[in-house]
Amino acid sequence: MSHVRRWILLCAALSATLAVAPARAAPCVEPASACTEWLSLPGAAGRLLLYRSYPLATRNDAVTHAIVVIHGRSRNADSYYRSALAAAFLAGALDNTLIIAPRFAAGSGRDDGGRGCRDKLASDEVGWACTGKEQWKNGGRAVTAAAVTSFDAVDEILRLLARRELFPNLKSVEIAGHSAGGQFTSRYAMANRIHESLPWPVSYVVANPSSYAYPDKLRPTAVAMRARYPTLAPGYQPVAKASQAPFVKFHDAKQCTGYDKWPYGLEQRTGYAAGVSDAALKRQLVTRPVTYLLGELDILPLYGFDQSCPAMAQGPTRLARGVAYARYVTEALGAPHRVVLVPACGHNARCMLGAEASLAVLFPKD
Numbered sequence: 001m002s003h004v005r006r007w008i009l010l011c012a013a014l015s016a017t018l019a020v021a022p023a024r025a026a027p028c029v030e031p032a033s034a035c036t037e038w039l040s041l042p043g044a045a046g047r048l049l050l051y052r053s054y055p056l057a058t059r060n061d062a063v064t065h066a067i068v069v070i071h072g073r074s075r076n077a078d079s080y081y082r083s084a085l086a087a088a089f090l091a092g093a094l095d096n097t098l099i100i101a102p103r104f105a106a107g108s109g110r111d112d113g114g115r116g117c118r119d120k121l122a123s124d125e126v127g128w129a130c131t132g133k134e135q136w137k138n139g140g141r142a143v144t145a146a147a148v149t150s151f152d153a154v155d156e157i158l159r160l161l162a163r164r165e166l167f168p169n170l171k172s173v174e175i176a177g178h179s180a181g182g183q184f185t186s187r188y189a190m191a192n193r194i195h196e197s198l199p200w201p202v203s204y205v206v207a208n209p210s211s212y213a214y215p216d217k218l219r220p221t222a223v224a225m226r227a228r229y230p231t232l233a234p235g236y237q238p239v240a241k242a243s244q245a246p247f248v249k250f251h252d253a254k255q256c257t258g259y260d261k262w263p264y265g266l267e268q269r270t271g272y273a274a275g276v277s278d279a280a281l282k283r284q285l286v287t288r289p290v291t292y293l294l295g296e297l298d299i300l301p302l303y304g305f306d307q308s309c310p311a312m313a314q315g316p317t318r319l320a321r322g323v324a325y326a327r328y329v330t331e332a333l334g335a336p337h338r339v340v341l342v343p344a345c346g347h348n349a350r351c352m353l354g355a356e357a358s359l360a361v362l363f364p365k366d
Contacts, residue, residue, distance in 0.1 A: 031078035044145035070177030077103035182209030210306035220324035
């Protein structure tokens with residue numbers, strides 16, 4: 001056989017191989033119906049809308065990392081999906097990262113900022129409360145399906161990701177939330193009952209929430225809010241005693257009776273967290289990996305800032321509250337949590353997710 005004939009046969013065989021080889025799927029990068037799926041929720045006659053960068057029912061060997069992004073109080077999952085896509089692009093992680101952004105829609109009531117919650121629910125879409133203790137951001141029960149909570153919904157997303165026949169090379173998962181989504185993520189990290197049963201590590205990224213759940217009656221003083229950078233609003237100068245401890249029993253407990261009630265503390269818990277003991281919540285708070293992304297400029301009472309008495313007991317700004325809470329869990333409780341200050345970012349999800357300081361947190365290298 002001539003060299004030319006052998007070369008022709010080799011090229012033909014290679015062409016046939018390439019023709020049958022499956023092409024790697026491209027990520028879905030539009031916040032439109034083409035990039036959405038519906039998740040059935042256990043125990044509920046309803047479904048949850050998800051934006052996702054790859055199909056969730058198709059085997060994908062390329063995915064090694066997943067990030068579940070929780071939206072803020074506006075329930076604008078499409079916008080958060082875009083922000084996460086932009087961040088993944090900047091991190092060079094679009095091809096190997098599965099991005100999921102669930103929508104916790106609310107079709108009635110008013111949110112904490114006094115705005116109407118008028119999301120248009122699709123057929124059988126589960127609706128959630130946008131005000132009160134049973135809010136979606138606190139792990140509350142669905143308005144349209146009381147047997148399921150918003151934390152149950154994320155549990156179900158994690159169970160889906162754990163199906164090795166679909167994502168055989170998945171190595172790590174992040175749950176990340178900003179603002180009200182940060183509140184969700186902080187409380188989900190300490191409350192969920194699925195963390196230890198998953199086949200890969202899960203970590204939690206808490207960005208700029210308005211409040212946290214303290215596991216005891218201590219609250220921060222001005223000393224706890226001091227840092228190498230300003231944490232207080234311009235012109236705000238609290239009076240600090242020279243010998244003041246960073247954390248003390250809350251001085252106004254008689255007047256501010258809700259300061260230690262869920263979701264600001266552990267008393268009178270509702271929803272998902274009501275089924276978890278105090279001891280388990282405290283243990284899980286300490287042992288689970290959490291990173292606090294804090295915007296350097298998030299020091300103004302804007303964009304749904306919680307000015308209630310229980311929230312103000314935690315500090316006068318979101319940045320001050322984050323600095324104090326991180327100091328509490330790391331120094332007082334011994335949790336191996338970490339703080340990442342995000343320069344030049346205020347209360348803005350696009351800035352927080354896409355900042356250089358955030359990318360290594362959200363998209364860790366394998």
